[in-house]
Amino acid sequence: MNREEEYLEIMEQVIAEGSYKPEWKSLMNAKTPAWFLREKLGIFLHWGLYSVPAYSNEWYSRNMYIKGMPAYEHHVKVYGKQSEFGYKDFIPLFRAERFDPKEWIRLFKEAGAGYVFPVAEHHDGFQMYESTLSHWNAKEMGPKRDILGELKGAAEDAGMRFCTSSHRAEHWFFMGHGKEFDSDVKEPMTKGDFYWPAMPEPDPEELRSEPYPSGEFLRDWLARTVEIIVKYRPKLLYFDWWIQHEAFKPYLKKLAAFYYNCGEKWGEDVLICYKHDAMMFGSGIVEVERGGFAEAKPYPWQTDTAVARNSWCYTDSLDYKSSREIICTLLDVVSKNGNLLLNIGPKADGTIPDGDLAILKDLAAWMKRNGEAVTGAKVWRKSGEGPTKSAEGQFADAKEVPYTTEDYRFTANHGNIYAACLRCPKDGKFLVRSLAKSRDQNIPEFHGLIRDVKLLGYDGALAWHVDEEGLHVQADGFCQDAEHDLPVVLRIVPE
Numbered sequence: 001m002n003r004e005e006e007y008l009e010i011m012e013q014v015i016a017e018g019s020y021k022p023e024w025k026s027l028m029n030a031k032t033p034a035w036f037l038r039e040k041l042g043i044f045l046h047w048g049l050y051s052v053p054a055y056s057n058e059w060y061s062r063n064m065y066i067k068g069m070p071a072y073e074h075h076v077k078v079y080g081k082q083s084e085f086g087y088k089d090f091i092p093l094f095r096a097e098r099f100d101p102k103e104w105i106r107l108f109k110e111a112g113a114g115y116v117f118p119v120a121e122h123h124d125g126f127q128m129y130e131s132t133l134s135h136w137n138a139k140e141m142g143p144k145r146d147i148l149g150e151l152k153g154a155a156e157d158a159g160m161r162f163c164t165s166s167h168r169a170e171h172w173f174f175m176g177h178g179k180e181f182d183s184d185v186k187e188p189m190t191k192g193d194f195y196w197p198a199m200p201e202p203d204p205e206e207l208r209s210e211p212y213p214s215g216e217f218l219r220d221w222l223a224r225t226v227e228i229i230v231k232y233r234p235k236l237l238y239f240d241w242w243i244q245h246e247a248f249k250p251y252l253k254k255l256a257a258f259y260y261n262c263g264e265k266w267g268e269d270v271l272i273c274y275k276h277d278a279m280m281f282g283s284g285i286v287e288v289e290r291g292g293f294a295e296a297k298p299y300p301w302q303t304d305t306a307v308a309r310n311s312w313c314y315t316d317s318l319d320y321k322s323s324r325e326i327i328c329t330l331l332d333v334v335s336k337n338g339n340l341l342l343n344i345g346p347k348a349d350g351t352i353p354d355g356d357l358a359i360l361k362d363l364a365a366w367m368k369r370n371g372e373a374v375t376g377a378k379v380w381r382k383s384g385e386g387p388t389k390s391a392e393g394q395f396a397d398a399k400e401v402p403y404t405t406e407d408y409r410f411t412a413n414h415g416n417i418y419a420a421c422l423r424c425p426k427d428g429k430f431l432v433r434s435l436a437k438s439r440d441q442n443i444p445e446f447h448g449l450i451r452d453v454k455l456l457g458y459d460g461a462l463a464w465h466v467d468e469e470g471l472h473v474q475a476d477g478f479c480q481d482a483e484h485d486l487p488v489v490l491r492i493v494p495e
Helices: 003-017 034-038 070-079 087-093 101-110 147-157 168-174 176-180 215-230 246-266 321-337 354-373
Strands: 041-045 114-123 165-166 236-239 271-275 285-289 301-306 336-342 408-413 414-419 429-432 449-453 463-466 471-474 488-495
Touching: 003 215, 003 246, 041 301, 101 147, 114 147, 114 215, 114 236, 165 336, 168 215, 215 236, 215 246, 215 429, 246 271, 301 321, 321 336, 321 354, 336 429, 354 408, 354 414, 354 488, 414 449, 429 488, 449 471, 471 488
Parallel strands: 041 114, 041 336, 114 165, 165 236, 236 271, 271 285, 285 301, 301 336
Antiparallel strands: 408 414, 414 488, 429 471, 449 488, 463 471
């Protein structure tokens, strides 16, 4: 019996002995981990071979083999023809010589993150962990370190939850364009080869498209994911797109049953984060890529987004978001019962780029002052007020949302109501209309009594009162400080 067969045998045995079966009706019994409901901020990590060329985005391995793509032209100009220097030749250049997992985790924890989500294997097929199923991994090649294992150890030592993601599904076609001309992606190609199977790229919208992933590839995908679960015990598992393809359904159900039964054996709740309705609603955590919802949801969900608009990995041309945009996104998401998974893209040598680092430090300072409105927070009776509405759906972060001084997002925590003003008024005058004395006692916005109001981070004398217009707060001089270009938070203490 080879190693793949051994992992699949382990999977079958765990499913046979466990309470979860590979059926949606069974998988819908899985519970959301309590820690996920409390820890509202996680850190995603896209780091791998694509960090070496650091050009365009993390799809370099695909695009460098497509004639006419900027990455193709860049590759020929900088590295030579693809037949002479292919994607695999980046492996010896990926040394990670300055990678310090403890320092990474320290930065993430200070920024207020409660969990970390490194990508175990991206579409390119290079595993960032020690594997017995493929030699093309970071322990045997490149850095010659078990990146995933080191991050897991550092995270758990610091009290953070370790999670991970697999983007292996897309590898079915990701290197396929390299067969269209003279490159190092060529036949004969057998299972175990780095570029295998390099099939023609399907229409991403056609979920029954031919050629179907073969049974050989699907078993390989399944075994690789089982290996990650067995060796690293992630608290959450994330899948990128294309597992919603029809061919993956029976394999995905088995994988979920195995993983959820493993969690049961470990004595903890675990779940899969999924996109594009790849799983039955209620059998995992709904994931929205670079987007969110217009209104609060009655179920927990997560959005994954990056510090830059144009790439998930480090490149030399990142279009960074501002710290205030990211903090506004965090507040908007949490007010609607969601979590923010914020992506950081380290350099190939293992250092955090200055732009990413600046955002992490701004987050750390902001969360130190305002984190009580985020970590452990629950939704209030409404998510927000103001003229600016959030877009519904994915890929909605192409430009910054122009929030105003009238835009607030609400949470409830520690027996308090929190009203986050998404743009601090320069005159220091706040008006929260949702806390007004109701004109109609039958349909009040808020019907309670307020004992005290505190502007987090403000030590001056705070004046406040409530009338039929709303809660009025005056904080002289506070918003004139450049530091308070970021959102600010009012703590409302009820009687």
